[in-house]
Amino acid sequence: MHKEAAIREPLILGHKTYHDITEDVCKPIEDKAPRMWYILFGIALVIGLYGIGCIMYLLGTGIGVWGLNKTIGWAWDITNFVWWVGIGHAGTLISAVLLLFRQKWRMAINRSAEAMTIFAVFMAGTFPLIHMGRLWVGYWTLPLPNQFGSLWVNFNSPLLWDVFAISTYLSVSLVFWYIGLIPDFATIRDRAKKPVAKKMYSILSFGWSGRAKHWNRFELVSLVLAGLATPLVFSVHSIVSFDFATSVIPGWHTTIFPPYFVAGAVFSGFAMVQTLLLVMRKAMGLEAYIHTKHVEYMNIVIMVTGSIVGTAYITELFISWYSGVEYEAYAFINRATGPYWWAYWAMMTCNVISPQLMWFRPLRRSLLFTFIISIVVNIGMWFERYVIIVTSIHRDYIPAAWSMHYPSHIDIGVYVGTIGIFFVFFLLFARYFPVLALNEVKTILKSSGESYKNAPDHGHHEASH
Amino acid sequence: MADKVLYAMYDDDEVLKDGAKKLVSKGVKINEVFSPFPIHGIDPIIGVKNTRLGIMAFIYGLTGTMLATIGMRYFMIVDWPMNIGGKPNFSYLENMLSFIPITFEFTVLCAAHGMAITYLLRNKTLPGIPAQNPDPRTTDDKFVIEIRMSENDNFSSSDMENMLKDTGLIELDQKDI
Numbered sequence: 001m002h003k004e005a006a007i008r009e010p011l012i013l014g015h016k017t018y019h020d021i022t023e024d025v026c027k028p029i030e031d032k033a034p035r036m037w038y039i040l041f042g043i044a045l046v047i048g049l050y051g052i053g054c055i056m057y058l059l060g061t062g063i064g065v066w067g068l069n070k071t072i073g074w075a076w077d078i079t080n081f082v083w084w085v086g087i088g089h090a091g092t093l094i095s096a097v098l099l100l101f102r103q104k105w106r107m108a109i110n111r112s113a114e115a116m117t118i119f120a121v122f123m124a125g126t127f128p129l130i131h132m133g134r135l136w137v138g139y140w141t142l143p144l145p146n147q148f149g150s151l152w153v154n155f156n157s158p159l160l161w162d163v164f165a166i167s168t169y170l171s172v173s174l175v176f177w178y179i180g181l182i183p184d185f186a187t188i189r190d191r192a193k194k195p196v197a198k199k200m201y202s203i204l205s206f207g208w209s210g211r212a213k214h215w216n217r218f219e220l221v222s223l224v225l226a227g228l229a230t231p232l233v234f235s236v237h238s239i240v241s242f243d244f245a246t247s248v249i250p251g252w253h254t255t256i257f258p259p260y261f262v263a264g265a266v267f268s269g270f271a272m273v274q275t276l277l278l279v280m281r282k283a284m285g286l287e288a289y290i291h292t293k294h295v296e297y298m299n300i301v302i303m304v305t306g307s308i309v310g311t312a313y314i315t316e317l318f319i320s321w322y323s324g325v326e327y328e329a330y331a332f333i334n335r336a337t338g339p340y341w342w343a344y345w346a347m348m349t350c351n352v353i354s355p356q357l358m359w360f361r362p363l364r365r366s367l368l369f370t371f372i373i374s375i376v377v378n379i380g381m382w383f384e385r386y387v388i389i390v391t392s393i394h395r396d397y398i399p400a401a402w403s404m405h406y407p408s409h410i411d412i413g414v415y416v417g418t419i420g421i422f423f424v425f426f427l428l429f430a431r432y433f434p435v436l437a438l439n440e441v442k443t444i445l446k447s448s449g450e451s452y453k454n455a456p457d458h459g460h461h462e463a464s465h
Numbered sequence: 466m467a468d469k470v471l472y473a474m475y476d477d478d479e480v481l482k483d484g485a486k487k488l489v490s491k492g493v494k495i496n497e498v499f500s501p502f503p504i505h506g507i508d509p510i511i512g513v514k515n516t517r518l519g520i521m522a523f524i525y526g527l528t529g530t531m532l533a534t535i536g537m538r539y540f541m542i543v544d545w546p547m548n549i550g551g552k553p554n555f556s557y558l559e560n561m562l563s564f565i566p567i568t569f570e571f572t573v574l575c576a577a578h579g580m581a582i583t584y585l586l587r588n589k590t591l592p593g594i595p596a597q598n599p600d601p602r603t604t605d606d607k608f609v610i611e612i613r614m615s616e617n618d619n620f621s622s623s624d625m626e627n628m629l630k631d632t633g634l635i636e637l638d639q640k641d642i
Contacts, residue, residue, distance in 0.1 A: 018501065018606035143540055152540040156549060161566040168574040175581045182590065183604070187501065190601035206585065207594030210603055214588050215503035217516045221584045224522050225577055232573050239566055439502040 010450035011105055013288040018442050021289075025184075025436045026191055028284045033431055036283065044423035051417010054410050055130055063133045065410045071403035072394055076411040077127045078243075079385040080418065083268070084124035085166065085240055086261075086381060089233055090269025091117025092173060095180075096229035099222065104448055105297050107440040108289045111184075112280060113273050114177040115433070119425040120272070121170045123418040128162070130414070158242035165239040169232060176225045182208050183218070184434040237262045244388065251331035251392030254319070260312035267305035267351070268381035270298050274374035278367055280430060289436055292365050299364035302377065306355025309384075313352060331392055339404060340391045343383050350380020469614040469622060470496075472599045473629045474607050474636040478504045481608045484632025485510050488610075491628060493620065497611040499603040518587070522580040529575025533568040599638070607635075 016024075058065055068075055091113040098106035129138050141163045143153050153160050185205035192198040208214070238258035245257035254260075274295065281290040320332040335344045354376050358364040395402045429435070446452045475481040482504060485495055495511040498504070508515070538557045541547065541564070546554040554560050585591055603609050612629075614622060629637060 022605045143536065150544060152545055154547065155537050155541050155567060156563045164567045164570040168570045172573060172577040175577060179581060186596065187604040189596065190604045202596065203592050206590035206592055207596050208590050209596055209598040210499045210501060212498040212507055212511060212513050215500065216508050216513055217518055217584055217588060219503050220516050220518050221580060224519055224580060228573050228577050235566065235569060442502040
């Protein structure tokens with residue numbers, strides 16, 4: 001059996017049994033939702049519906065309702081796209097990369113982080129689709145035989161690579177998530193009392209019975225999917241960065257973009273996981289499973305990736321001078337001192353300074369501080385994309401074409417709306433789905449549970465039930 | 466022929482594993498084990514072979530690589546060679562660099578989905594299929610060994626029951642099929 005060092009903090013606090021884990025996770029699903037859930041759901045739904053209304057108006061009128069102009073062809077839309085995709089990356093990093101590294105602490109957070117990934121990628125996918133203006137011809141991005149002189153999509157274009165990357169990422173994450181959910185749905189199915197719930201969870205659980213052979217396959221499938229998802233997640237954000245890096249726009253034409261974007265994605269994704277989980281663990285009474293140690297581990301990831309991002313900012317700045325290309329140099333001087341200086345310095349403060357505070361142990365173990373920093377980081381990462389996209393193109397080669405971007409209320413409405421829809425999905429997930437990977441958490445109870453870990457009669461510890 | 470099935474229930478995975486070891490050493494054939502989570506090390510004891518789904522994933526992945534290569538060569542080189550900035554597409558090899566991202570993505574797509582579909586079909590777990598665990602508690606905190614008497618001709622039912630009772634079980638159930 002897997003053994004852990006005695007000095008390592010337990011991952012499951014308190015004196016839990018296998019049955020307690022089931023109880024703790026299933027109770028919130030089986031009980032009536034608290035009033036707070038309805039209030040939050042209502043708010044999210046209203047915001048989400050407003051966003052959908054804005055999207056409808058946009059589709060009916062055209063993307064002229066955004067604040068774009070001839071110089072600035074990409075602004076909030078692509079900023080939001082990259083922001084949401086970036087947030088999505090943490091889920092895959094937690095469930096796939098940490099699985100390959102055998103990090104047991106991932107088990108408390110992987111289910112909800114993956115749910116976050118899927119919902120975030122949904123939101124991300126909305127933006128390129130509505131940016132087409134004509135959503136109904138979205139299928140033109142696929143290489144389908146057609147009547148236009150057999151015109152194929154351009155496989156040399158990073159924008160097309162992105163279509164393949166994002167759709168592969170979304171569907172593979174969904175499958176990975178669902179395969180892990182099947183045994184847990186079976187647990188809820190076998191406990192369900194109400195006939196409708198029993199029927200629903202019975203369908204969702206695909207008739208899972210927990211046979212030894214099935215578990216054998218389950219573990220291999222999880223491992224291989226993790227192995228596939230790991231390079232996938234790195235490739236996806238690298239390809240997103242190619243959308244910029246392969247162009248010849250000063251400020252975009254940078255070879256460090258792929259690693260820099262991936263680090264930024266993980267950075268913002270972990271921040272979003274912190275924001276969501278710090279609230280969720282409290283609301284659903286999961287403090288024994290997601291506790292200070294988990295928060296601390298995630299803060300260390302935020303610190304490391306935040307430092308990579310900070311290094312990338314400074315490298316970019318240095319290279320723009322060292323390259324000797326005056327357009328490149330101007331793009332960066334303009335970022336820091338031009339009309340968008342406030343966005344640049346907001347980005348610098350939120351992303352470079354705030355993660356460095358995590359070097360202090362009391363700070364990275366403080367839940368309130370973590371919550372505040374997680375929101376600061378998410379704001380900073382939105383500004384990062386805004387700075388990269390808008391400040392690089394708002395002053396191009398011809399000064400006569402220089403321009404500014406002012407968001408219209410539709411720009412704002414669509415963005416805020418996606419946050420609303422995201423929370424609608426996440427709240428539904430928290431209400432009806434097992435938010436903890438039950439079958440995985442149970443496997444670490446004896447090796448990392450507080451009451452078993454350093455017990456003298458290790459192994460056959462009798463449960464109190 | 467009517468078959469008698471015995472279900473021995475345990476409340477600890479380690480106890481079940483030790484019990485299974487004891488039973489198998491006496492020559493008992495264990496038909497199935499039901500558990501709420503994977504019991505590590507149970508497979509060799511009860512004779513469950515390692516799955517070959519990994520090999521299938523590799524084959525599906527290879528199929529994806531091939532399809533992507535064949536497809537992009539046809540679209541970009543054969544059917545409609547594009548001339549971008551005076552750099553026409555002459556051969557697949559010369560243009561391959563820009564085809565690598567999609568080749569990779571498509572490989573992953575085929576490997577992951579192919580394996581997931583095979584996994585669900587081989588397990589016979591699909592929407593609408595009824596659950597087959599003998600007791601609803603086996604998805605919570607109980608572990609069950611299933612023994613079929615037809616597979617254990619050299620033991621009488623009472624012998625078998627006595628042997629099972631020595632393994633620290635908490636409940637013994639039987640069913641006639």
